[in-house]
Amino acid sequence: xxxxxxxxxxxxxxxxxxxxxxxxxxxxxxxxxxxxxxxxxxxxxxxxxxxxxxxxxxxxxxxxxxxxxxxxxxxxxxxxxxxxxxxxxxxxxxxxxxxxxxxxxxxxxxxxxxxxxxxxxxxxxxxxxxxxxxxxxxxxxxxxxxxxxxxxxxxxxxxxxxxxxxxxxxxxxxxxxxxxxxxxxxxxxxxxxxxxxxxxxxxxxxxxxxxxxxxxxxxxxxxxxxxxxxxxxxxxxxxxxxxxxxxxxxxxxxxxxxxxxxxxxxxxxxxxxxxxxxxxxxxxxxxxxxxxxxxxxxxxxxxxxxxxxxxxxxxxxxxxxxxxxxxxxxxxxxxxxxxxxxxxxxxxxxxxxxxxxxxxxxxxxxxxxxxxxxxxxxxxxxxxxxxxxxxxxxxxxxxxxxxxxxxxxxxxxxxxxxxxxxxxxxxxxxxxxxxxxxxxxxxxxxxxx
Numbered sequence: 001x002x003x004x005x006x007x008x009x010x011x012x013x014x015x016x017x018x019x020x021x022x023x024x025x026x027x028x029x030x031x032x033x034x035x036x037x038x039x040x041x042x043x044x045x046x047x048x049x050x051x052x053x054x055x056x057x058x059x060x061x062x063x064x065x066x067x068x069x070x071x072x073x074x075x076x077x078x079x080x081x082x083x084x085x086x087x088x089x090x091x092x093x094x095x096x097x098x099x100x101x102x103x104x105x106x107x108x109x110x111x112x113x114x115x116x117x118x119x120x121x122x123x124x125x126x127x128x129x130x131x132x133x134x135x136x137x138x139x140x141x142x143x144x145x146x147x148x149x150x151x152x153x154x155x156x157x158x159x160x161x162x163x164x165x166x167x168x169x170x171x172x173x174x175x176x177x178x179x180x181x182x183x184x185x186x187x188x189x190x191x192x193x194x195x196x197x198x199x200x201x202x203x204x205x206x207x208x209x210x211x212x213x214x215x216x217x218x219x220x221x222x223x224x225x226x227x228x229x230x231x232x233x234x235x236x237x238x239x240x241x242x243x244x245x246x247x248x249x250x251x252x253x254x255x256x257x258x259x260x261x262x263x264x265x266x267x268x269x270x271x272x273x274x275x276x277x278x279x280x281x282x283x284x285x286x287x288x289x290x291x292x293x294x295x296x297x298x299x300x301x302x303x304x305x306x307x308x309x310x311x312x313x314x315x316x317x318x319x320x321x322x323x324x325x326x327x328x329x330x331x332x333x334x335x336x337x338x339x340x341x342x343x344x345x346x347x348x349x350x351x352x353x354x355x356x357x358x359x360x361x362x363x364x365x366x367x368x369x370x371x372x373x374x375x376x377x378x379x380x381x382x383x384x385x386x387x388x389x390x391x392x393x394x395x396x397x398x399x400x401x402x403x404x405x406x407x408x409x410x411x412x413x414x415x416x417x418x419x420x421x422x423x424x425x426x427x428x429x430x431x432x433x434x435x436x437x438x439x440x441x442x443x444x445x446x447x448x449x
Contacts (some may be wrong), residue, residue: 024322024330025432026395033332033359037341039369040214040284052256054369055199059189061206064179069124070102073174076115076137076163077128083165088145091164092312093296096140100125100365115163124175131174138164147388181208192371194256217284217367219257219360221249224272224290224299225347243418244289244352249347249409251356252287253362267291269303276303280336284367287360290347292329302345317342323432325394326351330359338375349418354397354427357448380407380445382428388437390430399424400445407445425449 024032029216042056054174070412073076094115098108102121105364110116110127118124118131118138139146140163151339182188188202203211228242229235234252240263252259262279276286291300304317317333331344341363345355357375365373382388383406390396399420400407407428411420432438437443 005109005413009031010448017414022320022321023393024057026322026324027107029320029322029330029332030359030362031091032342033197033341033363034366034373036283036332036334037363037366040217040266040367042212042214044212045215046210047203047208049085050195050211050213051197051200052216053195054216055189055191055193056212056369058187058191059203059206059208059211060363061186061188064184064208065181066176066178068175069178071100071118071120071122071124072172072176073131074120075116075131075133076165077110077130077137078115078130078165079110079112080129080169080171081449082113082115083168086165086168090165091138091166093162093164096161096163110398116270117163119440120166127408130169132165132167132169133174147311160183164399191368194370210376212245214369214425217364218282219249219252219259219285219287219364220262220283221245221252221259221274221287221289222262222275222279223248223264224267224288224348225264226267227341228261233414243349244347247349247353248287248289248356248360251353251361252364255361256368256370257285257364259325265299267299269299271292272299272303276342280340281336283340284364285341285360286326286335286342287345287356288331288342289352292331292344292346301350304333304335304342304344305330323394324358324392324397327358327397328394329356330355332359350399350421353421357427358397359444376447377429378402378445378447380405380426382406382439382441383408383434384439387439388428388430390435390437392435393432395432397446398428400428402426402445403448407443 005127045053064107068351078094083092089284093354095113097110097116097431100108100116100118100122102119107123107125110125116125116128117186134146137146140145140161142164145166188206193199198247223242223245227239229239231241245263248262249259260282262275265275279286282357288300301319317331317335319329319331321328326348327346334341343363345352353363361375362373380402388398388409399410401410401423402425410424411429425448427446429439429446
């Protein structure tokens with residue numbers, strides 16, 4: 001699958017502000033990412049392979065649904081005049097001329113004084129105007145009202161002889177009209193629709209076996225750090241479990257991507273470079289976490305800061321500082337012969353997850369070709385015991401629990417607090433020019449669930 005995502009050669013970082021010491025705003029960094037990432041090229045996929053993908057074209061209904069008048073009940077197809085005035089005391093007695101089953105090729109004709117035993121979904125036979133539910137009849141047994149229709153093999157008399165009908169029906173009663181669901185020429189689905197189970201069912205119902213979609217992006221997630229150990233392994237002194245790669249891979253799948261978790265790469269620039277090169281063959285987007293700050297062992301920055309984008313002047317990965325908390329250090333660019341986008345996120349768990357939500361998720365949704373790539377935002381009342389403080393000049397994102405128009409902070413502002421993140425369903429946004437937010441104040445909230 002070839003990616004049409006690439007570095008835009010006309011996009012010049014230098015034009016956005018002064019050199020490496022520039023402090024980028026959250027919006028400028030996001031704009032840079034979204035100006036660079038392009039939707040993936042459309043492909044034709046079988047229906048089940050297209051689940052979760054975005055439809056490229058409007059789909060027009062080629063045939064009406066249902067394609068013919070059919071019964072919504074098990075019962076008897078009748079003419080209305082033949083059962084007019086029917087009651088339990090004075091039932092209408094009709095000659096049963098045969099069975100009409102779903103999928104039956106040769107229809108029976110229902111004439112005056114006649115009825116045809118009909119199954120749910122079977123076409124209404126010529127001459128019939130309505131369907132009498134079997135519960136309103138004796139089922140052809142002559143023993144009063146029945147509760148249901150016996151299997152044909154157990155009741156051969158049901159398709160012949162006579163049936164007693166105990167209630168009248170109006171014209172078209174218990175009949176699903178041709179085209180009552182959708183009509184030929186209607187728009188079944190609009191371009192931009194994400195194909196879930198109901199949409200795939202509709203496409204199958206109108207006879208579409210394949211569909212043109214933008215494929216789900218393939219996202220490769222790598223975490224870095226020699227201190228990282230895989231879950232279920234024994235921790236040695238100074239080691240921690242690698243949680244970021246699991247959280248971000250799950251987040252990428254939640255966003256709609258096909259995500260591959262590579263796991264932890266040790267703090268060695270050459271190892272990281274070769275690992276990334278190995279992964280390029282299956283990546284529409286690369287995401288790294290850790291190693292982007294200013295420490296002596298920040299391996300992502302060391303490995304990628306001077307890697308040029310092959311055959312693409314001005315490419316490569318740009319490491320920058322953002323006016324946000326958490327998540328100040330970020331990297332963004334492209335790498336490899338296909339100019340695969342790469343987002344380098346911080347290593348602290350909360351920083352990496354917040355950065356994913358703000359920058360990677362919109363990039364994934366853009367690759368999918370969705371018109372709206374952002375999480376929904378609402379205004380909510382701050383429910384807190386004391387005022388929230390925020391560093392001047394930074395846009396702060398605090399974890400919160402949102403419900404019924406109110407949002408409560410969860411945990412502190414530390415970028416390592418994984419447990420608090422697990423209990424949050426929203427991010428509370430404190431703008432750059434706000435240093436304190438009082439309880440009861442209206443705040444912007446990004447909804448994560």
